[in-house]
Amino acid sequence: MLGWERMETARTRLDPVTVGLLALGFAVLLIGFYLALVAPPDQQQGYLVRILYLHVAAAWTGYLAFVVAGIYALFYLFTNRPAYDRVSAASAEIGLWLSLLMVLGGMMWARPTWGVYWVWEPRLTSVAVMIAVYVGYFLVRQAIEDPEMRAKAAAAVAILGVINIPITYMSVYWWRSIHQTASIDIINRKVHMAPAMLEALLVNLLAFTLIYLGFVRLKGYLAARQALKEGFDG
8 A cells, every 4th residue: 555545535735745756756857867868878779778768767667557556446446445546547647648658769769770660569569559458448437427337447447457567578578579678687687788877777767756656646636636526535
């Protein structure tokens, strides 16, 4: 439990934790930008590698957001507490935006290296499926008017979406792919980066994570306020 459900009570102003997370996250992001700019160029990609620091950070944080959305969807199904549904929806929305940012960064990298913006190879195909699932998640939320039925249907989609995350990550290991393998190879316990490059990546990842935590709390807070106006709270 990450404590976000405590944000689901009526308040007249944001709590200092949310403000602190966002302020700290953007401050760390500035440091991450600086480290990305001063990090050495890659032997093969040159300075194009700088895109990686945001691309990978967005990808990992997007995965985290979708996992959290699935976990809170399970909490909702077991408890029927609307607060959990609101946190799940907030996390899924932020995860979707992060995934779109990941794709944009990937396309900027792919054009000068592959010669095209997009190729239907295993990693990109699995990413497209993942994004389509979460677009469908919000279409479901828009299509169903009954709050309880909407929350249950959305929870099912959120849980289903989590299944695709390990498939997306492992796609470069399971199938022949032109996409490069992970710079931080968790499977083989190897790091294919210089120390300065690794530092820049980890600082940007920390920044994205803090910003994600702040925004999911903010959106949970706003959703709770809206739910109180509509008389659907719990």
